[in-house]
Amino acid sequence: MSIVSVYIEDGCITCDACEETLPEVFEVTDDTCFIKPDSRVDGGYDRNESQSALKQDFISQFKDDLLDAADACPVDVIIIVEGGSTPTLVEETPVVEEESEEVVAEPVEIAGDDLGELLSAGDRSLAILFGSQSGNSEGVAAKIAKQAANYGLEGTVHDMDGFDLSSLSSMKRVLIVCSTWGEGEMPDNAEELWNEAQKGAAGMLSGVHFSVCALGDSSYEFYCESGKDWDEQFEKLGATRLIDRVDCDVDYESPASEWAINSLAAMAAVDGTGVFHENMVEAMMAHAAGDVSGAEGEDGFTVPNILSESIPAEISIFRYDPESASTGADTWVCSLPGHMSMLEVLRMLKSTHDGSLSFRDGSTNDPTTAICVNGRLILPGTVRIDSVAPMRDGAIRLRIDPLPGFDVVRDLVVDHWSLERKRESSKPWMVAATREGASTPQGAIGIMDDNTASALHSITDFCSAALLHASSDAAPYANGYLGPSVLSSIWARRNDPRSSQGSVASMDATLSSSNGIKAETDFTSIRRQNPSAAIIADALLDAKTHVLEGDGYNGRHGKHVWWYTWTLKSSGKVNDTVLYRQVLGPIGLLGNLTSGVTARMVTGFTRTGGDMFYDMLALVAPPAGVGKMPRQFNSSVDNHHEVVAIFNELDGRF
Numbered sequence: 067m068s069i070v071s072v073y074i075e076d077g078c079i080t081c082d083a084c085e086e087t088l089p090e091v092f093e094v095t096d097d098t099c100f101i102k103p104d105s106r107v108d109g110g111y112d113r114n115e116s117q118s119a120l121k122q123d124f125i126s127q128f129k130d131d132l133l134d135a136a137d138a139c140p141v142d143v144i145i146i147v148e149g150g151s152t153p154t155l156v157e158e159t160p161v162v163e164e165e166s167e168e169v170v171a172e173p174v175e176i177a178g179d180d181l182g183e184l185l186s187a188g189d190r191s192l193a194i195l196f197g198s199q200s201g202n203s204e205g206v207a208a209k210i211a212k213q214a215a216n217y218g219l220e221g222t223v224h225d226m227d228g229f230d231l232s233s234l235s236s237m238k239r240v241l242i243v244c245s246t247w248g249e250g251e252m253p254d255n256a257e258e259l260w261n262e263a264q265k266g267a268a269g270m271l272s273g274v275h276f277s278v279c280a281l282g283d284s285s286y287e288f289y290c291e292s293g294k295d296w297d298e299q300f301e302k303l304g305a306t307r308l309i310d311r312v313d314c315d316v317d318y319e320s321p322a323s324e325w326a327i328n329s330l331a332a333m334a335a336v337d338g339t340g341v342f343h344e345n346m347v348e349a350m351m352a353h354a355a356g357d358v359s360g361a362e363g364e365d366g367f368t369v370p371n372i373l374s375e376s377i378p379a380e381i382s383i384f385r386y387d388p389e390s391a392s393t394g395a396d397t398w399v400c401s402l403p404g405h406m407s408m409l410e411v412l413r414m415l416k417s418t419h420d421g422s423l424s425f426r427d428g429s430t431n432d433p434t435t436a437i438c439v440n441g442r443l444i445l446p447g448t449v450r451i452d453s454v455a456p457m458r459d460g461a462i463r464l465r466i467d468p469l470p471g472f473d474v475v476r477d478l479v480v481d482h483w484s485l486e487r488k489r490e491s492s493k494p495w496m497v498a499a500t501r502e503g504a505s506t507p508q509g510a511i512g513i514m515d516d517n518t519a520s521a522l523h524s525i526t527d528f529c530s531a532a533l534l535h536a537s538s539d540a541a542p543y544a545n546g547y548l549g550p551s552v553l554s555s556i557w558a559r560r561n562d563p564r565s566s567q568g569s570v571a572s573m574d575a576t577l578s579s580s581n582g583i584k585a586e587t588d589f590t591s592i593r594r595q596n597p598s599a600a601i602i603a604d605a606l607l608d609a610k611t612h613v614l615e616g617d618g619y620n621g622r623h624g625k626h627v628w629w630y631t632w633t634l635k636s637s638g639k640v641n642d643t644v645l646y647r648q649v650l651g652p653i654g655l656l657g658n659l660t661s662g663v664t665a666r667m668v669t670g671f672t673r674t675g676g677d678m679f680y681d682m683l684a685l686v687a688p689p690a691g692v693g694k695m696p697r698q699f700n701s702s703v704d705n706h707h708e709v710v711a712i713f714n715e716l717d718g719r720f
Contacts, residue, residue: 069129069133069147070117070119071114071118071147072091072144072147073114073115073145074099074113074144075145076143079140080094080095080097081140081590083138083441084099084138084139087138088132088134090124091120091128091132099144100112100113100114105124106120107121132146137440137456138440138441140441141594184218184334184335184343185334185353188338188339189238192219192220192222193224193237193239194207194222194223194224194240194241194243195207195229195241195243195244196226197226197243197292198244198253199245199253199255200245202281203243206281208223209326210241210326213326213354217334217354219239219333226253226255226259227259229259231259231262231266234270234271235270235271237274238336238340239274239275239333240274240305241277241329242276242278242279242293242296242300243279244293245293246288246290246291246292249288250288251292252292260296263296263299266303267303268304269304270303270304271303274305274306275340276306276308277310277332279293279312280296281314281322283315284315284316293313308336309328309332317598334350335347335350376401377403377404378399378460379399379400379402379411380461381398381399381400381411381463381466383415384467384477386476387476398415400415402451405450407447408437408449408451408466409427409435409446409447411451411464413427423477424477425437425477425479431445431447431529432445432447433445433531434482435447436533436536437467437469437478438536440464451464469532471538471541472485472536484545485532485535488548488549489551489552491548492552492576494552497566498564499564499565499566522558522562524602525554525602525605526554526555528551528599528602532551534550534551534554534592534595534599535551535552537550538550538586538592540587546580547581548581550586550592553582554602556577557577557609574613577613582613583606583613584624589607590603622649625648629645630645631713634713638703639703
């Protein structure tokens with residue numbers, strides 16, 4: 067198979083990862099990413115949804131870089147189109163079927179220890195239906211489909227949108243993963259199928275075995291209502307529930323994983339004729355776990371380690387020798403089981419390939435072991451190699467680097483002391499006010515309601531302070547910047563009702579300082595790490611809003627935020643000319659006279675198109691030929707009232 071084309075799906079977050087990897091093909095705009103015309107046969111300049119072919123010289127020159135760019139996309143919207151030789155069509159000779167009596171399949175007699183017969187007898191298909199609004203249910207369904215093979219099942223994921231309800235009657239095993247939208251409503255992609263299911267005849271699913279995983283948010287009244295509806299309706303239609311429904315809250319990963327393991331083992335115990343062999347469930351779970359013992363979880367539940375076949379891997383590791391101050395990379399090719407963790411891979415390479423390889427070792431979830439793998443920041447003990455890189459041509463490629471934003475001691479070992487000094491400077495301890503509380507023999511204990519306690523805890527609920535710090539785009543370039551892990555802890559203490567007024571004032575001063583929250587310009591890099599990091603990013607945004615409001619939007623940072631928003635609301639477009647003038651002020655404008663930037667403001671030069679006269683101005687003020695700048699007078703966009711309406715709805719200050 068060879069690469070034919072590439073296109074961009076909806077959902078691009080404009081993170082610049084693809085353009086940084088391959089600027090010859092990708093160009094990130096304000097709201098999406100485009101495929102450059104020079105790389106395409108049709109010469110178009112858009113997301114290439116028509117899947118126009120790439121030029122052969124680009125493919126031959128940048129094939130590996132193109133694949134790396136797709137891997138670097140954090141939201142997986144870069145789609146590589148592959149093609150191959152056209153298969154030869156062979157005309158089949160029609161077969162005349164003779165009339166015969168219908169043969170009814172008899173239940174298979176399976177002994178308690180005859181696992182092989184169960185795994186090999188008849189139909190082993192598993193249908194996994196998902197109803198999803200934001201993609202969480204789809205992600206869970208995809209993971210289950212991958213795990214199904216370890217249970218001897220052929221998992222197929224089905225989008226509820228466009229799924230034929232009548233086809234369910236012929237299926238023996240069905241798993242449903244469905245989220246709840248709004249006030250107990252079905253996701254958009256599940257509405258049509260749900261309406262059909264409500265009209266279904268009783269007993270139409272009499273031969274179907276099923277289980278339901280419901281995703282929701284317990285803060286809403288109709289928690290997991292859609293999943294509950296599917297669970298009840300399948301039972302009404304005659305299906306047999308093998309595993310009780312699980313209702314998952316916002317932190318759905320753990321309960322959904324436990325449900326998947328139980329459900330897959332039960333589904334695997336259904337033979338090819340549709341008979342459920344309950345006595346085989348434990349044996350099936352042991353089969354999936356292999357010879358490796360599981361990890362003890364909550365309530366004594368043992369989570370089996372799912373084994374994978376060995377796969378070829380090309381591993382490139384950053385190397386740094388402090389004695390010679392030299393850097394480089396070592397690359398090894400080896401065959402590794404897909405279920406190995408990244409930490410186990412590093413241990414193996416150190417033992418068998420290079421004893422001088424240096425990295426932080428520790429327990430599975432040791433926060434100090436964090437590294438960067440293929441652009442992802444991870445705890446290596448918790449991540450399998452087959453989940454951190456896609457399979458390509460039967461192999462995977464791993465690029466392992468130290469955490470960004472820290473000084474490298476040797477190879478993958480970084481110096482955490484800089485972060486500890488910042489944490490120490492933030493005075494990470496509670497300074498409480500005198501308060502009334504519950505009387506105990508030990509004295510008065512302050513009381514905090516559950517919602518407040520939960521909210522404060524979520525702000526500081528991160529697996530590794532170093533990993534969170536490294537996720538910041540600003541941290542590697544601003545040595546004094548405290549970073550998101552320190553600032554989130556400060557913000558949690560600042561909102562703790564037990565903190566004294568003096569302590570709150572001191573923390574406000576730290577947050578508003580030059581090394582505080584205003585140094586973080588974009589929280590997107592933090593948000594995309596995991597669901598808990600998204601909560602922290604929201605908290606940091608609240609902290610930044612608090613600081614800007616407290617400063618009255620003064621200072622260069624505050625003025626930039628204010629005038630950026632004001633120009634957008636006023637005309638529907640960002641006017642960089644106004645930003646430059648209002649943020650820098652008269653003194654700043656005079657200070658840039660020698661650079662040519664002020665001249666560019668006065669002349670209204672733009673590199674984004676316009677009259678030749680404006681292009682010639684670059685000869686007069688050469689710096690004007692660099693960067694983006696609109697015309698001095700920014701006209702209003704069409705339907706500008708809609709922009710104003712959005713602003714007034716969200717925030718009436720601007």
